[in-house]
Structure formats: structure tokens, C-alpha cells
Amino acid sequence: MSFSYVIVDDDPIFNVILKKQLDQFPDLEHYDSFRDSVSALMGIQKIQPDILFLDVNIDTFSGFDIIESLENKPIIIMLSADPENKDKTFPLEVFAFLDKPIKNEILLKETIESIIKILQED
Secondary structure: OOEEEEEEOOOHHHHHHHHHHHOOOOOEEEEEEEOOHHHHHHHHHHHOOOEEEEEOOOOOOOHHHHHHHOOOOOEEEEEEOOHHHHHHHOOOOOOEEEEOOOOOHHHHHHHHHHHHHHHHHO
């Protein structure tokens, strides 16, 4: 069984690097990547991914705005180069917060394995 994920980040290089990091998990299937908030919001609502990797600072709308706009929320992993954004994720329905760039491969692996376990139980 595979689980779909979407990446929303305005940095095209980070998108490629994150996808490559996630390719090591055979249970994950990359559906799409978005570099702007408007396309991301429309795409997420259409695709309904299981997992969403979401940058805090995108463009017109922030990652926080996108979360608030979603009716059916996937498991959300927030991404940011600014660690101060971590505190802002606590009141939201966010599974994890990862610092960009993702250098801690062990944390990424443990996060993904926990998500896969949760999704397999559903």
C-alpha cells in the first residue's frame, strides 16, 4: 500500500532535494509539487494527498493560511528555515515541524515511519 504526498515550497531546489530524500520510502508516492500558494491550494483540494509537506513562507498565502483553508486536512509536516515558526504550528493540526534544509536524516526517517504507521492503521 502506498500513500500519496505533495510538496509545497517556493524553492525549486529544495523541492528536488526533499523528493529525493523521500524516494527512499517505498510506501510513499509523490503526486505533485507546488511553488505558489494558489496552485497549491487548488491542487491539494483536488488531489487530497495523505501527507502534505508545507513551507511556512510561500508567497501570497502562508503555509498557515493554506492549513486554515483546507477542509479535509492530510497529515501535515511544516517546513521552515526559521525555527521561530515552530511555535506558531502548535495550535494548528500539524504532525511535525522540520527545519530547512532537512539535515537530520534520522528525524526525517522517524517522522515518515510514524506517519506510515498511522496511515496503515486507518
